[in-house]
Amino acid sequence: MTATPSGGSAPEPPGRWSDLERPPLNATGLRRALVRPGGLWTSLDVVEVTGSTNTDLAERAAAGTVPEGAVLVSEEQSAGRGRLDRHWVAPARSGIFVSVLLRPGPAVPATRWGWLPLLAGVATATAVSRTAGTDTALKWPNDLLVTVDGEERKAGGVLSERVGDGDVVLGIGLNVSLGADELPVPGAGSLALAGAVSTDRDPILRAVLRSLEQWYGDWRAAEGDPARSGLLEAYAAGCATLGRAVRAVLPGDREISGEAVALDGDGRLVLRTDGGGREAVGAGDIVHLRPRG
Ligand SMILES: Nc1ncnc2c1ncn2[C@@H]1O[C@H](COP(=O)(O)OP(=O)(O)OP(=O)(O)O)[C@@H](O)[C@H]1O
Ligand SMILES: O=C(O)CCCC[C@@H]1SC[C@@H]2NC(=O)N[C@@H]21
Secondary structure, three states: OEEOOOOOEEOOOOOOOOHHHOOOOOHHHHHHHHOOOOOOOOEEEEEOOEOOHHHHHHHHHHOOOOOOOEEEEEOOEEEEEOHHHOEEEEOOOOEEEEEEEEOOOOOOOHHHHHHHHHHHHHHHHHHHHHHOOOOOEEEOOOEEEEEEOOEEEEEEEEEEEEEOOOEEEEEEEEEOOOOHHHOOOOOEOOOOOOOOOOOOHHHHHHHHHHHHHHHHHHHHHOOOOOOOOOHHHHHHHHEOOOOOEEEEEOOOOOEEEEEEEEEOOOOOEEEEEOOOOEEEEOOOEEEEOOOOO
16 A cells, blocks of 8 residues: 555555565665675665765765775665666665675776676676576676566666776666566566566675675686686676677667677677678677577
8 A cells, every 4th residue: 555645545556566565675684694804895885765876886986985895775766877878767665776886906907897797797697596586688788688478678787887096886776576567668677577486675685795796706816807707608608699680889879780699808799790790899789689599
């Protein structure tokens, strides 16, 4: 039931989740489980609402007030940001909106930091399938796809931003309990709509941060080498883009079409173009042209 302005209550429309069914995150429990001596996560804050967790953490990093491993979670974002200056819709308690502060250098050369959003995608996909039981796929570079009624839908995304000389703010957004009538855009989906066995956000967030800690540790120990850390293999195994006919819309609106055949050492998507050449794409939008065979 939803509280009405007059203080009464109105029946919940079918398919919607009420506030009661969306309990708040247990900040203390999460902190206790994740922040430990010698671990990556040094602090964990949960706020009720903010504009964007990425913006907040970037400001704190620029001011020098947070160390590596700071985690900021919001129950809701009023000005959530996506890649390429897009808006990220993040209604209260409907999903996971988290940013973490990483400082990959000097162990990892800056040329390899482009792997971080891909690493976050692998970590999130692994955590989601373990806790929510939902099959997910990665759409290059940063989308997390689920299947709803036989169709690929975007249920999550990663925004990786460099701050100052050596910091990276990595933001993850995941639609957990959004119902069909709450989706922000036609191509969006959620774990609930994909048949999740649980939409309890605490264990999902905990698993995402644990998986991220593990992958980041392995990748940093391998000096960012995607092959040696196992990241390349894991990303390729979970990637729905490789092997597909795609259209790439590059910054400046240049378009190329071809088959996505590989990832290069910097995490760029290599296309065998319809013209017969090979081209590596580092940024832009990918459109999957045909369903997966
Ligand atoms: N909570 C959300 N879940 C999914 N998508 C969202 C959400 N909030 C905003 N969006 C936006 O919806 C848009 C759709 O996502 P996406 O870019 O993957 O699909 P698209 O523009 O249809 O692209 P494609 O051409 O790759 O199919 C994006 O601009 C994305 O940022
Ligand atoms: O798909 C994308 O374009 C990336 C979406 C990233 C959204 C997350 S939600 C937490 C963090 N804070 C933001 O403002 N954006 C990221």
